[in-house]
Ligand SMILES: *[C@@H]1O[C@H](CO)[C@@H](O)[C@H](O)[C@H]1NC(C)=O
Ligand SMILES: *[C@@H]1O[C@H](CO)[C@@H](O)[C@H](O)[C@H]1NC(C)=O
């Protein structure tokens with residue numbers, strides 16, 4: 001009898017939990033709601049995207065507000081998604097006017113204004129995305145109080161409007177796994193305290209032309225780094241050695257970086273575990289042959305460099321490639337027939353080179369291809385019938 005009673009009460013407790021605890025949506029904590037309302041007051045929001053953030057009683061549950069995520073159990077605000085989504089250039093590849101229109105609509109929808117330091121009162125926030133906005137206008141650095149939000153694991157300030165010195169206090173955010181400061185810190189010296197973020201897996205930095213001599217010192221401490229983006233940095237050989245000290249590195253973006261003069265020596269460039277490599281806009285002119293030995297690559301971008309001569313046949317070794325961008329170089333001769341071996345290709349961009357001759361029919365073997373750009377070359381002859389399969 002006692003046993004039956006007990007299991008009954010366990011069942012009731014369990015049902016109550018279902019009703020009021022686990023299944024019920026989180027009901028936001030009043031003080032956090034106040035914090036969000038304060039935060040909103042200092043933001044500009046031209047399209048009123050945050051209209052759900054208001055005092056009306058039917059909107060009192062801030063856990064249901066746009067861009068806010070609460071923990072299901074504790075109801076604390078744990079995520080803030082205040083990013084704006086830019087149009088994807090790839091989607092407008094052959095249509096510049098609609099792209100410009102989409103870009104204009106995007107710029108009309110960006111958040112701006114100031115970030116009230118009360119943001120740091122959200123003590124349980126672990127995800128903060130402020131990317132693609134115009135906070136503080138131009139030329140103001142990332143606020144120092146950001147360095148006190150130690151619960152953060154994900155901080156995305158890419159293209160957020162901030163600009164200038166990176167506060168060294170960012171190095172106190174020891175739980176960070178993801179940190180993107182690209183285009184938020186142009187020309188800034190990168191504080192060595194970034195090397196204290198030992199759990200980082202993804203790091204994006206805007207490179208500067210100065211202050212990078214000692215950078216590999218802290219970089220080599222980020223041993224869990226998988227994704228590194230260093231747009232526009234002036235890179236020394238020491239940097240290249242530092243990349244090799246990152247055992248987990250699989251994605252490397254060197255877009256717009258200046259590379260050291262001896263960069264063609266393959267001994268310096270053992271990137272054999274890379275899955276993606278972006279070396280666009282680097283003015284690189286040596287033979288890219290060594291790159292075609294990186295057989296794990298899934299994405300390779302080498303656009304807007306000074307590569308010359310035929311596209312090396314070794315490119316056939318990259319059989320896992322899904323994206324290949326060789327546009328804006330000075331590649332000559334014909335499109336290599338061996339491209340047919342790259343059967344995983346989804347996007348192939350060879351535009352703005354000096355490629356000649358006919359389009360090889362073997363490209364018809366690339367049955368996964370969705371985007372193909374061969375424009376601005378000296379190709380001739382008929383357009384192969386396989387194109388019919390590409391764009392349907
Ligand atoms: C909260 O619940 C949603 C579905 O209702 C689930 O997808 C999510 O993972 C849960 N989050 C947490 C932190 O438990
Ligand atoms: C935010 O706005 C309030 C009133 O609108 C103002 O008093 C306060 O100084 C602003 N805070 C910041 C950080 O700009």
Ligand SMILES: *[C@@H]1O[C@H](CO)[C@@H](O)[C@H](O)[C@H]1NC(C)=O
Pocket residue numbers: 147168169171172193
């Ligand atoms: C945060 O970092 C700064 C400079 O890097 C340091 O002076 C300060 O003591 C740190 N604060 C805390 C709370 O750890």
Ligand SMILES: *[C@@H]1O[C@H](CO)[C@@H](O)[C@H](O)[C@H]1NC(C)=O
Pocket residue numbers: 171192193195196
């Ligand atoms: C953070 O980095 C600085 C210099 O890079 C170092 O002096 C300090 O001890 C580090 N702090 C922690 C908590 O590791």
Ligand SMILES: *[C@@H]1O[C@H](CO)[C@@H](O)[C@H](O)[C@H]1NC(C)=O
Pocket residue numbers: 256257258259281282283
């Ligand atoms: C590449 O060369 C052009 C013209 O010589 C120069 O303006 C540009 O800054 C260079 N880019 C890099 C990444 O070195």
Ligand SMILES: *[C@@H]1O[C@H](CO)[C@@H](O)[C@H](O)[C@H]1NC(C)=O
Pocket residue numbers: 270271272273
């Ligand atoms: C390149 O690195 C891999 C491990 O990442 C190693 O096995 C290989 O021997 C290295 N190759 C050269 C040429 O150093």
Ligand SMILES: *[C@@H]1O[C@H](CO)[C@@H](O)[C@H](O)[C@H]1NC(C)=O
Pocket residue numbers: 289290291292293294314317
């Ligand atoms: C590509 O593969 C061929 C045959 O396996 C090999 O001889 C060649 O050295 C490879 N090219 C590169 C750049 O690794």
Ligand SMILES: *[C@@H]1O[C@H](CO)[C@@H](O)[C@H](O)[C@H]1NC(C)=O
Pocket residue numbers: 316317319338341
């Ligand atoms: C490319 O394909 C041809 C036949 O279609 C084959 O002989 C060659 O070995 C392939 N190359 C690679 C690197 O797989």
Ligand SMILES: *[C@@H]1O[C@H](CO)[C@@H](O)[C@H](O)[C@H]1NC(C)=O
Pocket residue numbers: 340341362364365
């Ligand atoms: C490519 O397609 C042709 C037919 O168009 C076929 O004969 C050939 O075997 C294919 N090659 C590969 C490597 O799949």
